[in-house]
Amino acid sequence: MKTLTLEPIAKVNGEVHLPGSKSISNRVLLLAALAEGTTQISNLLDSDDVRHMLNALTSLGVNYTLSPCRTECKVQGLGGLFSHPHAITLFLGNAGTAMRPLTAALAASSVDVTLTGEPRMYERPIGHLVDALQQWHAEINYLQQDGFPPLRIKGQPLNGGTIKIDGSISSQFLTAVLMVAPLLNGNSEIEIIGELVSKPYIDITLALMQRFGVDVVNHGYQRFSISGNQQYRSPGKWLVEGDASSASYFLAAAAIKGGSIKVTGIGKHAVQGDIHFADALEAMGADVEWADDYIKVTRNKLIGIDRDYNAIPDAAMTIATAALFAEGPTIIRNVYNWRVKETDRLAAMATELRKVGAEVEEGHDYLKIVPPSQLKHASIATYNDHRMAMCFSLVALSDTAVTIEDPDCTAKTFPDYFSVFQQLAR
Numbered sequence: 001m002k003t004l005t006l007e008p009i010a011k012v013n014g015e016v017h018l019p020g021s022k023s024i025s026n027r028v029l030l031l032a033a034l035a036e037g038t039t040q041i042s043n044l045l046d047s048d049d050v051r052h053m054l055n056a057l058t059s060l061g062v063n064y065t066l067s068p069c070r071t072e073c074k075v076q077g078l079g080g081l082f083s084h085p086h087a088i089t090l091f092l093g094n095a096g097t098a099m100r101p102l103t104a105a106l107a108a109s110s111v112d113v114t115l116t117g118e119p120r121m122y123e124r125p126i127g128h129l130v131d132a133l134q135q136w137h138a139e140i141n142y143l144q145q146d147g148f149p150p151l152r153i154k155g156q157p158l159n160g161g162t163i164k165i166d167g168s169i170s171s172q173f174l175t176a177v178l179m180v181a182p183l184l185n186g187n188s189e190i191e192i193i194g195e196l197v198s199k200p201y202i203d204i205t206l207a208l209m210q211r212f213g214v215d216v217v218n219h220g221y222q223r224f225s226i227s228g229n230q231q232y233r234s235p236g237k238w239l240v241e242g243d244a245s246s247a248s249y250f251l252a253a254a255a256i257k258g259g260s261i262k263v264t265g266i267g268k269h270a271v272q273g274d275i276h277f278a279d280a281l282e283a284m285g286a287d288v289e290w291a292d293d294y295i296k297v298t299r300n301k302l303i304g305i306d307r308d309y310n311a312i313p314d315a316a317m318t319i320a321t322a323a324l325f326a327e328g329p330t331i332i333r334n335v336y337n338w339r340v341k342e343t344d345r346l347a348a349m350a351t352e353l354r355k356v357g358a359e360v361e362e363g364h365d366y367l368k369i370v371p372p373s374q375l376k377h378a379s380i381a382t383y384n385d386h387r388m389a390m391c392f393s394l395v396a397l398s399d400t401a402v403t404i405e406d407p408d409c410t411a412k413t414f415p416d417y418f419s420v421f422q423q424l425a426r
C-alpha cells in the first residue's frame, strides 16, 4: 500500500485558494441539469464525488461542456426531470451528495435506473429517504440489504403531498426531497421526525434552490412547504464558493503552528455552515480575521474546549487532530452520524489518535481527547476516508513525523491536498 511520510514542519505561512465546495458543486450540477436555460459554472470542484455526479448526468443524457481543467462547466438544462428510454446503471462511488439527491430526482423521472456504488456506500443508510419517497408512491427497491444501496428505481411522474421524513441520521435525505418537491404535481409539506442533524446543509440547499427560482417555506426546520408544478430557472452564471470543510485543515495549521494562513474563495458571508469551524478555533484561542473574500488565522495558544459539533460534522474532524496541540481536554459532542459516513469516524478517530499517544474516550456520540505531552510517530490508517488522511497531516506540525496510509484517498474531495499542504511549510 502507498504511504506518505510527512516530516516535522517547523512553520506554516501563506495563502490557499480553495477548490470549489463539494456540497455546492453537486447541488448546482443537479439543479442546472433540471433547470430551464444554460448555466455557466466556475470554480467547480474537480474530485471523485463530482465526477460521479457528472458521469451520472452524462448517462442521463444531459449535455454539458467541461474546460480542460474541469473547473468550468456549461450545463444545458433539461427544463424538467430526466427521461431515458432504456434501463441504465449509474455508479456513484461513495458520494452521498450524488446518491441521495439523485435517488429522489430519479424516482420522479421517467427512467428505469439502478444506483450502485463502492462497498462502503452499501453500508451507508438510505432507508429514511426511501421511506419518505414511498409516501409519494415512488417505486424503489433494495437490491441487497433493506435500507441500503444498491437501489433499483422505476421512476415515474409523482404527485406531491404531505410526507414525513426522519432527519436524525443525515440531512442529505431532506435535501433530496426538497430539491425534487417543486417538480412534482401538486404542493408538498415535508414534516421532520426526530431532531434534524447537520442543519446548515439545509440552508445551502434552500439558498441554491432560491437562486434557481424556487422558494421553500421553512417552519423552524420542523416542516417545509413547497409549491408543486414549478420549474427551476437557470441563474445564468454560477461561481462555486471555496470548500469550507477543506479550509479547516489550513486554518487549523495556522492556529497550531505559527505564521498566518489566509484561505480565499470563501468569506464571512459564505453559505456553507463549515465556515463556523473558525468560530470553534477562535474559542480554542486562535486569532481569526473575517473578510468578505477570505478568512485568515494567525497563531495563538490553543486550549481544549467542550462543544456540540452537530452543525459542522465534517470540519469537526479537524478539531479532533487540532486537539492534540491544545492545552487540556477537548470534547467533540453530538456527532453520532460520524458512524455512518466514509467509515465509522468515531471509532477510526479514536483508534488513530491513540496511536500518536492521545488518551481518548469514545462515547456513543462523542469523543474526549486528552493530548499527550509528546506525540509519537505512527502509521495512520485512513479507512478510505479522505478526511482521516487530511486531518492527520496536522500531526506533522509537531516535532514528530507522521505516516499517512493510502494518501490518495483524498481524491474524494481534494485530490492534490498533500501538495497544497506541504507548500505552506515555510
Ligand SMILES: O=C(O)C1=C[C@@H](OP(=O)(O)O)[C@@H](O)[C@H](O)C1
Residues within 6 Å of the ligand: 022, 023, 024, 096, 097, 169, 170, 171, 172, 175, 197, 198, 201, 313, 314, 337
Ligand atoms: O448535504 C451535504 O452536502 C452534506 C451533508 C453532510 O452530511 P449529513 O447530513 O449526512 O451529516 C456532510 O457530512 C456531507 O459531507 C455533505
Ligand SMILES: C=C(OP(=O)(O)O)C(=O)O
Residues within 6 Å of the ligand: 094, 095, 096, 097, 314, 341, 342, 387, 413
Ligand atoms: C460525509 C462526507 O461525504 P458524503 O457527501 O459522501 O456524505 C464527507 O465529505 O465528509
